Amino acid sequence: MRWEPNARGRLERAAMELYRERGYDHTTVAQIAERAGLTERTFFRHFADKREILFAGGAELQRLVVAAVASAPASASPLGAAVAGIEAAGTMLEERRGRRFARQRQRIIAASPELRERELHKLAAMAAGVSEALRERGAGEPGASILGEVAVAIFRIAFERWVAESSGPGLLELMRESLDELQALTAQGQPAGVRA
Amino acid sequence: MRWEPNARGRLERAAMELYRERGYDHTTVAQIAERAGLTERTFFRHFADKREILFAGGAELQRLVVAAVASAPASASPLGAAVAGIEAAGTMLEERRGRRFARQRQRIIAASPELRERELHKLAAMAAGVSEALRERGAGEPGASILGEVAVAIFRIAFERWVAESSGPGLLELMRESLDELQALTAQGQPAGVRA
């Protein structure tokens, strides 16, 4: 199979299958490569490490989010622009591969600390991207950093609720719900004894 | 040195030294063990992996934060309780080891993707702890999850600014600043075209 096309895709597919069949840590890179009809060395030419193969689409998602933040209407507030970014991500996740795929993938990730760490890293990169895009829209510090983190936190929580069940409200809906909750909970005028 | 006391402490010290001298990835576990007068195997009895030795104090910090959230006055709002948690963490970091130590440590972590991932994992655990503590105070979902994430995001950003320079405003001050910024930026009544 050395010269069959789409080696990278074959590796991704083989990895997903094996991770589902025997779990991430009971799968070796050699096994993935073998199922894809390739060698271990070739695996590492396509993916930096054993984790990365599950996050291949991350860069594209990030570009999408950053582009959405950058192209939000000039009249939009910083929060509005940040939300536009994660809404773009949400839309893509719902349409491109669907909830079913997201669930399987998330089950694999949740089962392995290594993979959870890598996922956090990807989300942190996304937050940094949103923050940077906000800065280019003129937002100052620490506001831009905060909104990047907050937007991604909302995305993350909505996503977790979304994949937790196979039906129910859509990702976008859950994100709006979380956003409303955030605004309610951070509104000024808390009871006495809280702030200075 | 086999029976010298405080093997764990010696390992921690040796690791910090070596990571600073030659960098994290040019340091082997065998070298750390050797400098501490122990063997590689013993290293792994004290620390789960090569990264963990830099995060040994993490569990204690987390307990402190969770305890502070839980013991916030009953009159405090959820946001107030979450903030009390990270303020406790900030106070400890400022007093216990100081900004100097935090800077050195952060420089090491920033230089290695592996270590950054591990740090994100620790912060995520802290967020989960805050969220859980808020739930036990009666907060609902998704509010508790959101506030846990948001509080830790504020902590993180303030911490980054704090270690970025060797003098300037204190951690607590930076946290309050970030919190104010968050409240200003998420306040309702954005300009038209932002929310539905």
Added chain:
DNA sequence: CGGCTGATGTCAGTAACTGACATCACAGTA
């Protein structure tokens, strides 16, 4: 003195990753 316990050492093994170099399919190009 002797046995128990916990911390450490020793050894062998697995698997992730890397660098150096060889090989093969294919595309141009003379």
Added chain:
DNA sequence: TACTGTGATGTCAGTTACTGACATCAGCCG
């Protein structure tokens, strides 16, 4: 058609993080 360069792949040897099984040693308790 033969030649050549290029990019993807294979092969091989090596390093290092980590693990399991078993041996050893210091100190404590009876």
